[in-house]
Amino acid sequence: MHGLPPHTKLAAVFAFVVVVVSTPREAMWAFGLYAVLLASVARHARVPARFLLKRLLIEVPFVAFAVLMPFVAEGERVDVLGLSLSVNGLWGAWNVLAKGTLGVAASVLLAATTELRELLLGLQRLKLPPLLVQIASFMIRYGDVITDEMRRMRIARESRGFEAKGVRHWGVLAKSAGALFIRSYERGERVHLAMVSRGYAGSMPVIDEVTASRAQWSYALALPVAALVVCVVGWTL
Amino acid sequence: MHVPDGFINAPTSAVTGVVAAGAIAVSLRGARRELDERTAPLAGLVAAFIFAVQMLNFPVAAGTSGHLLGGALAAILVGPYTGVLCVSVVLLMQGILFADGGLTALGVNITDMAIVTTVVAYAVFRGLVKVLPRTRRSVTVASFVAALLSVPAAAVVFTFLYWIGGTTDVAIGKVATAMVGVHVLIGIGEAAITALTVGAVIAVRPDLVYGARGLQQRLRLRVNGELVDAPAAHPAPAPARTSRRTLWVTGLVTSLVLAGFVSFYASANPDGLEKVAADQGIDQRTEGHASADSPLAGYGVKDVTDARLSGGLAGVIGVGVTVVAGSAVFWAVRRRRTADASPTAVENV
Numbered sequence: 001m002h003g004l005p006p007h008t009k010l011a012a013v014f015a016f017v018v019v020v021v022s023t024p025r026e027a028m029w030a031f032g033l034y035a036v037l038l039a040s041v042a043r044h045a046r047v048p049a050r051f052l053l054k055r056l057l058i059e060v061p062f063v064a065f066a067v068l069m070p071f072v073a074e075g076e077r078v079d080v081l082g083l084s085l086s087v088n089g090l091w092g093a094w095n096v097l098a099k100g101t102l103g104v105a106a107s108v109l110l111a112a113t114t115e116l117r118e119l120l121l122g123l124q125r126l127k128l129p130p131l132l133v134q135i136a137s138f139m140i141r142y143g144d145v146i147t148d149e150m151r152r153m154r155i156a157r158e159s160r161g162f163e164a165k166g167v168r169h170w171g172v173l174a175k176s177a178g179a180l181f182i183r184s185y186e187r188g189e190r191v192h193l194a195m196v197s198r199g200y201a202g203s204m205p206v207i208d209e210v211t212a213s214r215a216q217w218s219y220a221l222a223l224p225v226a227a228l229v230v231c232v233v234g235w236t237l
Numbered sequence: 238m239h240v241p242d243g244f245i246n247a248p249t250s251a252v253t254g255v256v257a258a259g260a261i262a263v264s265l266r267g268a269r270r271e272l273d274e275r276t277a278p279l280a281g282l283v284a285a286f287i288f289a290v291q292m293l294n295f296p297v298a299a300g301t302s303g304h305l306l307g308g309a310l311a312a313i314l315v316g317p318y319t320g321v322l323c324v325s326v327v328l329l330m331q332g333i334l335f336a337d338g339g340l341t342a343l344g345v346n347i348t349d350m351a352i353v354t355t356v357v358a359y360a361v362f363r364g365l366v367k368v369l370p371r372t373r374r375s376v377t378v379a380s381f382v383a384a385l386l387s388v389p390a391a392a393v394v395f396t397f398l399y400w401i402g403g404t405t406d407v408a409i410g411k412v413a414t415a416m417v418g419v420h421v422l423i424g425i426g427e428a429a430i431t432a433l434t435v436g437a438v439i440a441v442r443p444d445l446v447y448g449a450r451g452l453q454q455r456l457r458l459r460v461n462g463e464l465v466d467a468p469a470a471h472p473a474p475a476p477a478r479t480s481r482r483t484l485w486v487t488g489l490v491t492s493l494v495l496a497g498f499v500s501f502y503a504s505a506n507p508d509g510l511e512k513v514a515a516d517q518g519i520d521q522r523t524e525g526h527a528s529a530d531s532p533l534a535g536y537g538v539k540d541v542t543d544a545r546l547s548g549g550l551a552g553v554i555g556v557g558v559t560v561v562a563g564s565a566v567f568w569a570v571r572r573r574r575t576a577d578a579s580p581t582a583v584e585n586v
Contacts, residue, residue: 010333017340022247025404058337062241073407095404099243100339107336119333131265131277136326138281139288146285150293164296167429174430177290177305178437181283181314185445188282192275202274 002045002113005212006122008220013110015224019231020102025095027234031102037226038105047112055108059100066100069093116140121210134204138191146184153180239331240346240395242339249402254344260352261325267318271447276319283315284323288330295430303426308354308391309362309384310431314438316447317359324351345398353394358387362448376449377436384431388424392416 023030042052073089114122120140124133153176164173192200212220245253268276287307294302307327311320325347331337338346362383369375396413403412439446457464 014340017242018247021242021250021339021341055336058335059241062244069407072411089407092404092407096241096243100241103242103339103341104336107333107340111334111336116334129262129265131269132261132322132326134277135281135284135322136330138278139284139326139330142282142285143288146282146289147292150289164294166296170295170429171433173293173295174433175437177293177430177434178441180290181286181434181438182442182445184282184286184289185279185315185442188279189275191282192278195278200274204277 004113004216004220005125005210006114006118007125007210008212008217009110009114010119010122010126012220012223013106015221016106016227017103019224019227020106021099023099023231023234025091025098027237028094028098030230030234031098033230034102034227035105037223037230038102038109041223042109045109045113047109051112052105052108055112056101056104059104062100063097066093066096069096118210121208125210130203137204138188142184142187142191145187146180149183150176150180239328239338240342240349242341244339244404245342245345245398246402246404247341249398250341250344252344253348253398257325257344257347257352260321261347264318264321264325268316268322271316271318280315280319280322280326283311283319284326287311287323288327291327295426297426303423305430305434306350306354306388306423306427308350309358309380309387309427310434312355312359313362313380313383313431313435313448314446317355319447320355320359321351324355345395349391349395349398353391354387357390358383359448361386366448373436373439373443373449376439376446377432380435380448381428381432383428385424385428388427389417389420392420 020031020034023034042049069092070085070089073086073092078085078087078090111119117137120133120137123136124130157172157176162169162172268280272279287310290310291304291307294304296302308320308324311323314320315323328338328346328351329343332340332343332346362379365379365382366376369379393413393416396409396416399412400409435446435448439449443449458467459465
């Protein structure tokens with residue numbers, strides 16, 4: 001799983017999510033099967049369940065939104081535990097929760113089994129515009145540098161006794177943000193000059209071409225194909 | 238605010254995906270024109286900056302805090318094209334690496350948060366800078382207003398997308414009230430932070446603020462005790478082709494007005510053939526069109542009961558789609574033609 005070519009994994013995850021999203025929400029068992037499929041992939045890739053669950057927490061804000069849905073949606077109502085809930089809203093909440101969670105889980109699995117650099121190579125292989133891939137690669141390479149710069153600014157502020165308590169301190173924080181922008185931009189100029197002095201002429205050389213054999217493709221696409229079967233059965237039932 | 242999978246239905250997600258891809262393609266060309274070969278490193282570093290600054294917490298009160306969304310800031314600091322690219326790349330990476338925002342909802346997220354905020358913010362900003370006196374303070378004021386409007390605009394567009402393709406039928410009025418209400422508040426915070434940040438940058442490196450270009454005072458030299466204008470270091474930029482743009486804007490506004498308002502007063506039997514067919518009874522066997530239950534069927538928007546509003550909205554949406562499709566075709570054709578005619582002039586297209 002970790003060794004699969006990145007573009008096959010990207011394509012597989014994307015196809016899987018598309019299939020999940022287009023499944024009718026009434027077919028509850030289908031989403032259970034999808035979850036089983038993902039769990040088997042996770043097991044196969046030896047991704048610990050605890051890690052997967054921890055990363056799922058990113059979804060929490062939308063869970064809150066989903067919980068609200070049965071209260072505000074239209075249509076006929078049912079009484080559950082003394083609360084008047086909309087049937088339609090309950091379906092909607094289930095729809096968002098199930099599909100959203102499966103989507104997040106699939107993305108987390110992808111990110112957990114693929115290196116950043118490989119992911120970018122995969123995107124390039126999938127014919128994303130090269131310039132966009134380059135921008136993304138610079139963002140990822142220098143993301144840590146810029147974040148560290150921001151952390152050092154915070155340490156510098158705090159070592160001078162500054163503590164942001166409320167709106168009154170926004171000015172100081174915004175000045176930090178401005179300084180961070182100037183530092184990022186100037187670093188970008190320096191990076192460009194360094195690249196030009198090493199022979200950069202607008203495109204990055206392709207050093208390692210990623211290719212996938214037929215067997216690897218079919219191995220990667222097993223997940224979305226299995227999901228597609230479940231989806232088709234879900235529509236026909 | 239990142240939309241997860243399954244929140245907006247598949248067709249709407251696909252359409253927004255196409256819109257997002259088109260906008261990114263246009264931005265790639267535009268950014269290359271703004272930054273030439275420096276695009277990749279500079280836009281990459283600015284994207285990293287946006288990514289980092291979204292983690293900078295601004296305390297509000299009683300333990301709550303907010304953070305910057307960055308669309309307006311990016312547009313003002315590095316220009317609309319590069320801004321769209323940077324925010325889109327941030328969203329793309331957040332979707333793939335951090336599972337923040339669904340993969341199928343990428344189109345919705347990019348359209349909403351990268352394109353709408355950036356374009357609205359930049360349009361408002363440019364307009365205000367033109368009107369206000371040419372000072373640094375007015376740049377700050379313009380950034381404030383631009384950021385203030387950009388966030389609710391994104392909320393409105395999200396509500397619109399939800400109305401077309403939401404998977405739960407919450408009353409659209411409720412969604413609109415909640416979304417716009419919350420985002421007006423968020424917008425105020427965004428506006429304050431954006432204005433302060435732009436002010437901080439402009440105080441140190443005014444040349445880096447894309448939106449404040451052209452506000453620099455002419456350099457004056459003191460020669461033998463009197464002030465003289467320094468000779469221009471750069472040749473004056475070529476005059477903008479305003480006439481064509483004026484024509485384009487006038488045409489667009491006219492067609493929007495016609496489609497949106499005047500169409501209501503048009504004849505109920507607009508098509509002669511249909512009228513004749515109805516009179517002669519030869520339309521008995523006409524079957525429903527394949528798209529009869531599409532959201533825009535019969536030149537009305539589904540679920541909107543007010544006939545005037547429904548017809549008008551359908552017209553406006555129709556004009557919008559036509560303009561986008563037509564421009565895409567025109568753009569593709571023109572690009573090929575110029576590439577054939579003069580390979581050297583491609584840089585200037």
